[in-house]
Amino acid sequence: MHLGDLAVLAAAGLRPPFQDLTTSKRPKVALATPTCTSDVLISGSGFAPDARVSVGGREIRPVTYIGTNHLAVTLPLGSAGGEVSVTTRAGTSAADVDANSSLCSGLSTHSGNNGVSPDSNPAGGNIDGFGYSLSAEALAAKGFSPGSLVNSHGVTFAWPTASAGQPDNALAAGQTFGLIGSSATLGFLATSTYAAKGTGTVNVLSLPDWANPPPSDVDTVATLPYRDGPGGRGNRDVHLFYVGVPIDPHKTVKSVQLPMVGSEFGVGVPSTHIFAAGLAGSPDLALGKIATQSSEAYCGSPSRGRR
Known part of the structure; x- marks a missing residue:
């Protein structure tokens, strides 16, 4: 799965006039899924178009905003993943979900x-x-x-x-x-x-x-x-x-x-x-x-x- 494929998930998000209903609270990360490329799909709530993502204490750019419940990032070359946190204007999520790329090993x-x-x-x-x-x-x-x-x-x-x-x-x-x-x-x-x-x-x-x-x-x-x-x-x-x-x-x-x-x-x-x-x-x-x-x-x- 590649980042371009993830755009279809945007349809599951709310229309812009209603997004503030779900982004006024601190974001929460529920799952970070390695795709066995360098891409990671982050699922949760409270995400915003200007959200920032850190993996293993390192900020990752760019962030692909898919919707209030999904973000995607590409890990830097050689990254083994780590704790994932998402920051919006409402705050920063707890860093208690790990994006561990070791599961991508065949x-x-x-x-x-x-x-x-x-x-x-x-x-x-x-x-x-x-x-x-x-x-x-x-x-x-x-x-x-x-x-x-x-x-x-x-x-x-x-x-x-x-x-x-x-x-x-x-x-x-x-x-x-x-x-x-x-x-x-x-x-x-x-x-x-x-x-x-x-x-x-x-x-x-x-x-x-x-x-x-x-x-x-x-x-x-x-x-x-x-x-x-x-x-x-x-x-x-x-x-x-x-x-x-x-x-x-x-x-x-x-x-x-x-x-x-x-x-x-x-x-x-x-x-x-x-x-x-x-x-x-x-x-x-x-x-x-x-x-x-x-x-x-x-x-x-x-x-x-x-x-």
Whole structure:
């Protein structure tokens, strides 16, 4: 969402002759919404055309006046947000709402595990503590290649763009990442070592071990006939799973907290590896626009092999 798109909200404000009815009291900030660009939409009451906005103690100019209930500003380059206050002739709002741009981070910014390796360097990944990983070539044969769009259970996922042997999945340990839109289902592409279970925004996420035959009630999106390891190819089936979580389609998702399983992986250590997340169908974004299902497209270009 960009500032130009916000003009449509002005229709919700009062006509100029009546604006004094809502601007004679000190303004109040109810919500500051990062749009995952540098723009922040400020919602509240008592705003005026000459309102001044401070974020993190720093005055931000210019201020786009949308109406008595909405303002918008563009954060300076490098700003991490901070407490938001609005000043009008009637006074200054309490600085108790934070515009935190960290929620704009995509899932890939939390990638710290190398879960995929090329067959030419089978020791380039380690997903289970023994040095085994998913084969890039075996994944590609199933339609999973860096940056590819993968459709599963009505969700369009963006497979990580990281090259094989680079960090490509997040160990689920309570991290929060940006994802926006309205849908009935929040989906994940993930795998697990040593049968992991955790809780978070998704309530409960439970997955079987990647290298054992999955139970019939688990949605397997890909079964690979071998895995890569320190000794080369290991001829044992390994699995990638889909997890769908029902959510309220009448509300807008803005961020997702991963389950708390653990930030470590190793021999005998349960861990959940999240490769992608998305919303089912054609998620409806604010202002009637269609949100892109990929969590990365919400936040801009994916990270390429970065932690």
